[in-house]
Amino acid sequence: MARQKTKKTTNDLPSREAILKFIAENPGATGKREIARAFNITGDQRIGLKKLLRELSDTGLVERRGKRLDRPGVLPNVTVLYLSGTSSDGELIGEPTEWDEAEHGAAPKVIVQTDRRGRGRGRPGPAPGVGDRVLARISEASDDDAQQTARIIKVIEKKPARILGVLYDTGRGGRLAPIDKKQRELTLEPDDMGDAQDGELVEVEVKRTGRYGPAKAKVVSRIGSMESERAISMIAIYAHGIPHEFPKAVLKAADKAQPVTSLDGREDWRELPLVTIDPADAKDHDDAVHAEPDTDPDNEGGFIATVAIADVAHYVRAGSPIDIEAEKRGNSVYFPDFVVPMLPEQLSTDLCSLREGEDRPAMAVRMVFDRTGRKKSHSFHRVMMRSAAKLSYQEAQAAIDGHPSDKSGPLLDTVLRPLWDGYACLMKGRDAREPLDLDLPERKILLKPDGTVDRVITPDRLDAHKLIEEFMIQANVCAAETCQKADLDILYRVHDSPSQEKLAALRDFLTTVDMKFPKVGNLRPAQFNGILRKVAGTENDHLVNEVVLRSQAQAEYTPQNIGHFGLNLRRYAHFTSPIRRYADLVVHRALIRAGRLGSDGLADEDMGRLQELGGELSAAERRAMAAERETVDRLIAHWLVDHVGATFNGRIVGVTRAGLFVALDDSGADGFIPISTIGADYFHFDESARSLVGSRTRVRYRLGDRVEVRLVEAAPIAGALRFELLGEGRYQGGKSRPPKKGAPPRKKPASGKKQTAGKGRRKARAS
Incomplete structure (x- = not known):
């Protein structure tokens, strides 16, 4: 049976x-x-x-x-740690270099496991020590209550032999206050100060570190006045450990690079009128575009769009000194007045830059779209091209709007109008796809000749910007599809859908503005766009855009393709900026291998370490974003030092138990208002409504509310501003009523903590 x-x-x-x-x-x-x-x-x-x-x-x-x-709020599987100290048992303690304390609380401390020689287990190379930055794989100890542990993949940056700080003349020598508060103060002999002046930012070399007394140092370079952009950018560079000086071997290799003159293995596309469209002050040009109607009778109304990208893979061979340094940097870092490039200038602004009228090797993709903007086919080519023109966004847009320049005029009918017609075709496909459509203008700092802030503006968002963006997105999609079809592992640019925890918080918030977010199984960007359209032009417009932004995940690089939620794409990889992003260079090599376009394609051993590389590049990107953001904060704080006591109009952009974060209308500068200084009441934090509410008066201050503030303190080194709130918030309603005019203030409970200047942080999300 x-x-x-x-x-x-x-x-x-x-x-x-x-x-x-x-x-x-x-x-x-x-x-x-x-x-x-x-x-x-x-x-x-x-x-x-x-x-x-x-x-x-x-x-x-x-x-x-x-x-x-x-688990929510945990460290990524592969992350960058700063080795901040040691435990009582002598084990190294690491902290994540990038961590959102406002969202997840205090950064976790991680025990870093090493072998007997102090190195990462099974890893050759220099022994890690306090002050180093390391790429590590996070794991858990066996006990449920035990601390998180990590194993070092590699040491990214050793503790610098040079230190950045502010020099103070003591009359008998100098005293250096390091920018990094974790470092000890240093002393300088008179002969070691050089020409440095009191109060200047300088770079010093440590001469001796004794057991007793402060270490001795010697000035090796003067950065300059603390009010200059260069000095403030250098603070961020040192604070985040951003490599900014190329080793001699790298510079020597770059100087030996020669322009490509042969068509060997390349198609001749020099007669195709590709043009570059970039910011007016751009020094490198790594992408060029062209569009024309498709003459195929079976594709009536369709377009052929072409994107050509600098062939960086030809000049930067895997394993070369330039390649090793580029991987270490991960990406270029952009400050208001200068750039820390990923590649030496000999390549980034010359040989790899698609200069007007000069022959340049390129990787190009030819894409065919039907009349609805749906891509029918694409193909990749290794070519020799010659840019027909270098145009700025404003110059190209002005020509389309009826104001051509001497340069853009001759190109208007033959090049620019077909480009805009092709863009209109692509936009039909974009509208059908409906990616996330947030409206949060970016601020830009304009500097004076001496490097100090002149003013802060919000540049117009032109169709020329959107055109280049859409052409690049489509080229990136083609790169991902080609590599996937060839069954090659690559670094995808992925963007996960929002977590259930963040969606629940968003739903709770929307109820406070009389809106609902539907509970559906298959979440799509269109559902967020529906909310954004409802509030467009209303008083809640900026507020809801901010909250929707904060509900999103952060994009990253990984060989596991989970798609790009924000762009609503199943396959996406960065291909269009190999001059400034190492991930794009990896994709170029994969495309060369997939199309058998040369011997410099992606090797098997490189594909085997893509998981580690993705974590490293994602961390480098977050590092760059933080450095750029902090530099802007410090520059604006310097700019506003002379305006302490002035009043400004602004908007509440952050609400916490400790107080309010406010962004000013004219500059976008953000600062903090301690809760202990608000009104004549005791305020409590309503998390779901993103607001502070008075217990007695029921007066409410909510995320997105417009306020008037007085600047009380500006701390330039920290990039922090502290405001005082003027006027009253909204009356929320309830049993209590606002106090009558002239009523004595109600004493608040003592918090037991001193309130200091702070600064708000918008989560920058890169697609």
Whole structure:
């Protein structure tokens, strides 16, 4: 008699605690399939597992990141740590270099495991020490209550032999106050100060570090006045450990590079009138575009769009000194007055730049779209091109708007109008795809000749900007599709959908402005766009855009393709900026291999380390964004030092238990208002409504509210501003009423903590 099968029930499923422990022990590589395999879940049990995982997600115990699951607020599987000290047992302690304290609280401390020689386990190279930055793989200790641990993948940056700080003349020598507060103060002999002046930012070399007394140092370079842009940018460069000086071997290799003159292995596209359209002050030009109607009778109304990108892979060979340095930098870093480039200037602004009227090697993609903007086909080519013109966004837009210049005029009918017609075709496809459409203008600092701030503006967003953006997006999609079709591992540019925890917070907030966000199984950007359209032009417009932005995940590089939620694309990879992003160079090499376009394609050993590389490049990107943002904050704080006591109009851009963050209308500068200084009442934090509410008066200050403030303090080195609130907030209603005019203020409970100047932080999200 056959043995009857026993039907499995949900009682056979692992406990919630067991699943959470498994996710914790396998960060970054956990999905429903992996969990089912680990707990031997088959058949009907999968339905129960799916329900259990949904419950864990809905309650905020785990976050969904595409097909992966992770705990909310945890460190990425591969991240950059700053080795800040040692434990009582002598173990190295690491802290993440990029961490959002406003969202996740204090940064976690991580025990960094090393071998007996002090190196990362199984890793050759220099031993890590306090002050170093390391790329590490995060894991968990076996005990539930134990601290997070990490194993070093490699040392990214050793503790600098040189230190940046402000020099003070003591009359008998000098005293250096390091910018990095973790470093000790240094002293300088009179002969070691050179020509440096009191109060200047200088770079010093440590001469001696004794056991007792301050270390001795010698000035090796003068950065200049603390009010200059260059000095303030250098603070961010040192604070984030951004490599900014090229090794001699790299510069020597760049000087030996020669222009490509042969067509060997390349198609001749020099007669195609490709043009570059960039910011007016751009020094490197890595992309050129062209469009024309498709003459194929089977594609009536369609267009052929071409994007040509500088062939950086020809000049930067894998494993060369230039390549090793480019990978270390990860990307170029852009400050208001100068750039820390990923590649030496000999390449970035010359040989790899698509200069007007000069022959340049390029990787080009030819894309065919039908009349609805749907891509029908594409092909990649290794070519020799010659840019027909270098145009700025404003110059190209002015020509289309009826004001051509001497340069753009001859190109108007033959090049520019077909480009705009092609853009109109592509926009039909974009509108049908409906990516996330946030409206949050970016500020730009204009400087005086001496490097100090002149004014802060919000540049107009032109159709010329949108045209180049859409052409680049389509080229990036083609790159990802080609590599995937060739079954090649590459670095995808992925953007996960928002976590259930953030969606729940967004829904709670929207109820405070009488709006709803539907609960649906298949989340799409269009649902956010519907909300944004409803508030467009209303008093809640800016507020809702800010909150929707904060609900989004951060884009990153990884070989695991989970798609790009914000752009609503299934496949996406960065291909269009290899001069300034190393990830794009990796994709170029993959395309060369996929199309058999040369011997300098992506090697097997490079594909084997893409997971590690993706984590490293994502961290470098976050580092650059933080440095750029902090430099702007410091410049504006310097600019406003002479305006302490002045009043400004602004908008509340952040609400916390500690107080309010306010951004000023005219400059975008943001600062902090301590809760202890607000009104004549005791205010409590309403998290769901993003507001502070007076317990007695019921007066409310909410995210997005317009306010008038007085500047009380400007701290330039910290880039921090502190404001005083003027006027009253809105009356929320309830049993209590606003106090009558002249009523004595109500004393607030003592917080026990001193309030100091702080600064707000907008989460920069790059696509």
